[in-house]
Amino acid sequence: xxxxxxxxxxxxxxxxxxxxxxxxxxxxxxxxxxxxxxxxxxxxxxxxxxxxxxxxxxxxxxxxxxxxxxxxxxxxxxxxxxxxxxxxxxxxxxxxxxxxxxxxxxxxxxxxxxxxxxxxxxxxxxxxxxxxxxxxxxxxxxxxxxxxxxxxxxxxxxxxxxxxxxxxxxxxxxxxxxxxxx
Amino acid sequence: xxxxxxxxxxxxxxxxxxxxxxxxxxxxxxxxxxxxxxxxxxxxxxxxxxxxxxxxxxxxxxxxxxxxxxxxxxxxxxxxxxxxxxxxxxxxxxxxxxxxxxxxxxxxxxxxxxxxxxxxxxxxxxxxxxxxxxxxxxxxxxxxxxxxxxxxxxxxxxxxxxxxxxxxxxxxxxxxxxxxxx
DNA sequence: TTGATATATATCAAAATGGCATATGTTTGT
DNA sequence: ACAAACATATGCCATTTTGATATATATCAA
Numbered sequence: 141x142x143x144x145x146x147x148x149x150x151x152x153x154x155x156x157x158x159x160x161x162x163x164x165x166x167x168x169x170x171x172x173x174x175x176x177x178x179x180x181x182x183x184x185x186x187x188x189x190x191x192x193x194x195x196x197x198x199x200x201x202x203x204x205x206x207x208x209x210x211x212x213x214x215x216x217x218x219x220x221x222x223x224x225x226x227x228x229x230x231x232x233x234x235x236x237x238x239x240x241x242x243x244x245x246x247x248x249x250x251x252x253x254x255x256x257x258x259x260x261x262x263x264x265x266x267x268x269x270x271x272x273x274x275x276x277x278x279x280x281x282x283x284x285x286x287x288x289x290x291x292x293x294x295x296x297x298x299x300x301x302x303x304x305x306x307x308x309x310x311x312x313x314x315x316x317x318x319x320x321x322x
Numbered sequence: 323x324x325x326x327x328x329x330x331x332x333x334x335x336x337x338x339x340x341x342x343x344x345x346x347x348x349x350x351x352x353x354x355x356x357x358x359x360x361x362x363x364x365x366x367x368x369x370x371x372x373x374x375x376x377x378x379x380x381x382x383x384x385x386x387x388x389x390x391x392x393x394x395x396x397x398x399x400x401x402x403x404x405x406x407x408x409x410x411x412x413x414x415x416x417x418x419x420x421x422x423x424x425x426x427x428x429x430x431x432x433x434x435x436x437x438x439x440x441x442x443x444x445x446x447x448x449x450x451x452x453x454x455x456x457x458x459x460x461x462x463x464x465x466x467x468x469x470x471x472x473x474x475x476x477x478x479x480x481x482x483x484x485x486x487x488x489x490x491x492x493x494x495x496x497x498x499x500x501x502x503x504x
Numbered sequence: 505t506t507g508a509t510a511t512a513t514a515t516c517a518a519a520a521t522g523g524c525a526t527a528t529g530t531t532t533g534t
Numbered sequence: 535a536c537a538a539a540c541a542t543a544t545g546c547c548a549t550t551t552t553g554a555t556a557t558a559t560a561t562c563a564a
Contacts, residue, residue, distance in 0.1 A: 141421070143550095143551090146421070149425065157511090157512070157513090158512075158513065159511065159512045159513075160511095160512095172417055173416060173417060174416055175414070175551085175552090177551070177553070178513080178552090178553090179514090179515080179516080179550095179551065179552060179553075179554095180550080180551060182513065206512080206513090207511080207512060207513085208513080221428055221429070224422050224425050224428070224429050224433065225429055225430060225433045226433075227436055227437070227440060228419045228421075228422050228440065228441075229418050230444050231417040231418075231419060231441075232357075232414070233414070233416075234356055234413065234414045235355060235410075236323045236355065236356070236410035236411050236413075237413060238470075239327070239328070239410075240406050240410050241463060241466060241467050242463050242467045243334070244463040245461075245462075245463055246403050246406070247403070247406050247407055251406065251407045254409055255409070255410050258410065258412075259410075259413075279427075280427075280492055281423060281426040281427055281489075281492050282424055284426070284485065284488065284489055284492065285423050285424045287481070287485070288420075288423075288478070288481050288482070288485070289420075291477055291478070292477050292481065294477075295473055295474050295477030295478075296473075296474045296477075299474065300470075303466065306466065307463075307466055310462055313462070324519095339542090339543070340543075340545090341543050341544075342542095342543095357520085357521085358520095359521050359522065360522085360545075361520065361545090361546080361547080362520055362521080364544065364545060364546090388543080388544090389542080389543060390543090390544080
């Protein structure tokens with residue numbers, strides 16, 4: 141799946157500016173689907189408008205700079221449905237935290253403490269985003285997705301908090317030579 | 323974190339060729355850390371060798387093309403440790419499956435069935451990779467990481483299998499206009 | 505009144521991907 | 535026996551994407 145699909149998907153749930161699309165796709169409800177950045181959002185929106193898949197209307201605002209609000213067209217919706225009906229790519233999951241954790245033996249205890257506490261904080265934050273999403277929307281399919289997220293993230297949070305101490309005890313355990321020399 | 327760190331990290335656990343690094347980072351134990359492709363592995367290995375952080379030795383093999391086996395140097399190990407001791411970036415998780423699921427109402431039942439069954443299969447496969455990883459290595463920090471993975475992935479698998487039917491019933495529920503027209 | 509934060513769009517160098525080319529061996533199906 | 539498919543192994547490069555920056559304005563707090 142590509143950037144085009146995500147943009148059509150976001151616009152399918154409601155009108156938005158390029159700026160709002162960026163926010164949705166990095167912070168909000170749509171941040172679990174595809175990666176996206178300004179450098180790809182604005183050119184893609186222009187192309188989609190030229191192809192008639194979205195409509196853009198300029199709105200001048202008192203004070204703030206003009207914004208261009210995009211909405212999906214019927215042809216855009218058709219195109220989006222066509223794109224949805226393909227076999228999805230396998231999920232991508234990348235974690236620096238796990239690399240650091242796997243190398244806990246050669247890290248300082250402070251590094252490991254910071255890393256696990258950041259991870260616990262991040263997980264709590266994601267859980268909160270998902271719970272907000274769930275309360276703000278009674279769309280059944282969205283409920284299914286948010287319940288999935290809550291289920292998985294709570295499992296992660298449980299493991300992290302219950303095994304924090306065990307991990308901390310592993311920190312630096314493979315640096316015996318170094319610490320002896322110092 | 324960057325490609326350089328991942329390569330040093332992989333070589334820190336054992337020597338490897340560029341080809342093997344790619345395999346590790348997309349299929350194996352190291353596939354949960356950073357994204358990587360041939361187009362970045364080979365140039366990075368050359369640069370790391372020029373900087374003295376890795377050693378490359380050519381090995382001619384009967385039949386197969388020559389391979390260049392890289393190993394990490396002491397300076398490379400130092401550099402790797404330095405890179406590990408920074409605050410990690412937040413985990414990245416991207417899922418086309420969730421986008422399709424959230425749009426189940428405008429997808430065909432076949433699309434949704436394929437998507438959920440693929441997701442269940444993918445999750446089982448990842449679980450298997452993690453379990454193999456756990457059995458093949460008694461390094462304590464690796465055990466901590468694999469237990470985390472198993473914990474989280476089993477939670478995901480439970481939700482997916484227990485809520486498969488509920489999701490299937492949502493498929494196509496927002497296409498009433500279309501189906502009436504056909 | 506200065507600095508930080510938020511809204512809003514846009515550009516562009518640098519990084520990275522993903523597909524292709526090359527070469528050869530092994531396995532599998534017919 | 536033969537072809538096709540797959541695995542090992544390195545490398546290139548057009549296109550895509552990022553990530554940082556520029557521009558402009560408003561608000562709010564210190």
